[in-house]
C-alpha cells in the first residue's frame with residue numbers, strides 16, 4: 072500500500088533519540104527549549120512553547136487569548152475538527168466562515184461580510200482561526216487588516232504549513248524587486264501560530280505540537296498552562312515563597328508537556344525541512360503535469376506564496392463519469408492509500424447537535440463532495456507516483 076503520507080526516520084534521527092534515552096533527562100531537560108529555540112529562529116518568531124500535540128497547542132492558545140464562555144471563535148469548515156474544538160474546550164461558541172472555492176482556505180471576502188453582519192448583531196468573534204489548508208497560506212494580510220478593524224485576535228492553525236511563506240507588501244510599481252516573504256509562524260499577521268508534529272505532517276515528533284508568538288505575555292501564559300498553571304516565578308506569586316521548594320498554581324492548567332525524546336527527534340527532523348518541501352514541490356509539479364489531461368482539478372497554488380504542500384488534494388470533475396466514491400474505491404483497491412480532507416466540520420453529528428446543518432457552508436460541502444487527497448510525502452519515489460497517476464487514469468475511464 073502506498074500511503075497518503077508518511078514520515079521519514081533517518082539514522083541521525085535515531086541517534087538523536089538514543090542520546091536522550093541515555094541521558095539524565097527524558098522530559099523537562101535541555102532538549103525541549105533547544106527545539107523551541109530552533110523552530111522559533113527558523114520561523115523568525117520570538118517565543119515558542121512545545122506541547123504534546125497541536126490540539127493541546129490550540130487549546131492553551133485560546134485560553135491565553137482569554138477565550139471563554141460568551142465569546143465566539145470562527146474558523147474554516149474545511150479543516151480537522153481540532154481547529155474548532157479548541158473553542159468548545161474553552162466554553163466559547165464556534166462558528167465557521169466558508170472557503171474560497173479556488174484556494175480551499177477560509178475566504179477573506181466572506182469573512183468581511185460575516186464580520187459586518189456580526190457587528191450589526193453585536194456578536195463579533197474574539198478569535199479567528201485561519202487554517203493553512205494543505206500547506207498553502209491563507210491571505211494573512213487581508214485577515215490581519217480585518218482584525219485591526221474589528222478587534223479580533225488571530226490564531227493560525229498551521230498544522231500543515233511549517234516551512235510555508237507568503238509575500239508581504241507590494242513592490243513599487245514598475246520595480247522588479249522581489250516582494251519580501253514572511254514565513255508562516257513569524258507572527259507577522261497573527262497573535263499565535265500552531266504547528267503539528269504528528270507523523271503525517273511535514274516534520275514529526277511522534278505526537279507533538281508547538282505554539283509560536285511574538286508576545287512575551289502570551290508565551291509565558293501558554294508555558295504555564297502547559298504545566299498545570301504552576302509558576303516558580305516569585306513575581307507571579309500571591310505570597311512570598313515559603314522556601315526554595317515553593318511553587319504556586321495560579322490558574323488551572325494541564326499536563327501538555329512534550330518529552331525530551333520527542334524534542335530530540337523534532338530538532339533532528341527540522342534539519343531536513345527545506346529538503347522535504349523541495350521534494351514535495353517536485354512531486355506536486357510532476358502530478359500537475361501527469362494529471363493535466365484528466366477530468367480532475369489539481370490544487371491551485373497562489374502566486375507569491377510558497378506552500379508546504381502537506382497534501383495534494385484533487386477534485387474529481389468528470390461530468391457523467393465515475394464520481395469521487397467510485398474513483399476512491401478503485402484507487403484503494405489498486406493499493407493506493409488515498410484519503411479525503413476534509414469532511415466539513417459543521418456536518419459532524421456533534422456540530423449538528425450544536426445547531427449546524429448541511430447547506431450552511433456550501434463551498435466547503437461541494438469541495439468535499441469531489442475531494443481526494445493523493446499520496447504525497449518526501450520519500451515517495453517517481454515510480455510510486457507513476458503508479459498512482461496510472462491507477463487514477465484507469466479509474467477515471
Ligand SMILES: *Cc1c(COP(=O)(O)O)cnc(C)c1O
Pocket residue numbers: 123124125126127150151153154202228230231266267268269278279280
Ligand atoms: C493534524 C491537525 C491538527 C491536530 O494535530 P495534532 O498534533 O494531531 O493534535 C489540527 N489541525 C489541523 C488542520 C490538522 O491537520
